Amino acid sequence: MKLIVGLGNPGKIYIDSRHNIAFSVVKLLAKVYRVAFKKDKDTFCLSAKTKIDGQNVILALPLTFMNLSGIAVSAILKKYKIDLPRPSLKSNTALKEGRGLENLLVVCDDVDLELGRIKIRSCGSSGGHRGLQSIIDSLASQNFSRLRVGIGRPHHKNTDITEYVLSAFTKKEKKIISEVIENALDCCRVWVTEGLSKSMSMFNRRQ
Numbered sequence: 159m160k161l162i163v164g165l166g167n168p169g170k171i172y173i174d175s176r177h178n179i180a181f182s183v184v185k186l187l188a189k190v191y192r193v194a195f196k197k198d199k200d201t202f203c204l205s206a207k208t209k210i211d212g213q214n215v216i217l218a219l220p221l222t223f224m225n226l227s228g229i230a231v232s233a234i235l236k237k238y239k240i241d242l243p244r245p246s247l248k249s250n251t252a253l254k255e256g257r258g259l260e261n262l263l264v265v266c267d268d269v270d271l272e273l274g275r276i277k278i279r280s281c282g283s284s285g286g287h288r289g290l291q292s293i294i295d296s297l298a299s300q301n302f303s304r305l306r307v308g309i310g311r312p313h314h315k316n317t318d319i320t321e322y323v324l325s326a327f328t329k330k331e332k333k334i335i336s337e338v339i340e341n342a343l344d345c346c347r348v349w350v351t352e353g354l355s356k357s358m359s360m361f362n363r364r365q
Contacts, residue, residue, distance in 0.1 A: 159214045160350055161240050162187065163231055165266040165289040168221045176309040177224065177323040179335065180265040183307065183342040184217050190343065195219065201234040210350045216240075227289040228296025235262065235297075259302035263349055265342065266290055269323065271308030274334050276342050278305045278349065278357050303354055307342050 164184030172178050188195060188206050195204040195217070204219040216238060220230035235241060241259040266289055271277055281301045284291035294300050312322045327335050341361070348357040 159216065159238060159240055160261045160263070161216045161218060161234065161238070162263045162265065162346055162350075163218045163220065163227075163234075165224060165227050165264060166219065167223050168219075172324065174326045175324050176327060177267055179267045179307050179309060179339070180305075181219055182335075182339050183265050183305075183346070184219055186339055186343050187346060188217050193217070197221070198234075198237075201237055202230040203234055205234065210347055213350050215350055224289040224292075226292055228292035228294070231262070231264070231293050232296040235259075241302075259297065259299060260354075262302040263346065264290065264293060264302060264304045265346070266304060266306060267309045267323065268306035269309055269311050269319065271306050271310070273308055273310035273331060274338055275308040276305060276338060276345060277308075277362050278303060278345055278354070280354055280358075303349065305342060305345055305349070307338060 162184060164180035164182075166172065166178035166181035167175070188208070191208040191210065193206040193208045195206045198205050201218070202220060202222050204221060206217045208215050208217065216234065218230070218234055220227045222230045241261050266287055268277075268285070268287065270285065280303055282304070283300060284294055290304060293302070309323070312319070345357050345361040348360060
């Protein structure tokens with residue numbers, strides 16, 4: 159079984175924010191595969207079970223807010239016995255060399271990736287993304303796939319980055335974003351059906 163998690167913040171005020179673009183990707187997956195999300199108190203998530211080309215997949219949206227995403231991800235991994243983590247590993251070396259989580263894909267926004275681009279990786283640090291850092295801390299491992307969806311940096315250097323990621327896309331940006339979300343959905347599908355290497359070769363080139 160595979161798990162695809164979209165990172166974001168719950169609540170209506172955050173629905174259209176840049177920080178929630180990963181929610182939009184996973185919600186579209188659920189729509190395409192005609193499954194509905196249900197609240198699961200045990201995992202602190204909205205989750206849905208589906209099949210993608212015969213593969214069992216769980217789609218999840220944490221309800222813990224971005225900075226505590228790791229609580230939800232570790233809980234849902236444990237519930238469905240997917241690549242169970244080893245929480246005793248704490249050192250930086252252990253994080254890098256910890257158990258691989260081959261069946262976990264985390265979708266998140268990325269300010270350091272230009273608007274319109276996506277990039278999938280097998281592992282790595284959080285790059286300052288608090289949702290990713292929470293997951294790394296909870297799982298004691300950096301070895302899980304992550305699909306970064308570019309939202310770009312603000313045009314004005316004095317713009318507060320927190321305000322920026324929590325703001326909505328402009329009308330001009332929304333035209334690009336709709337295509338990006340579709341592209342990210344395709345990347346998720348390839349990751350499930352053909353694996354990480356194939357998805358990297360297909361989707362990491364500049365769009």
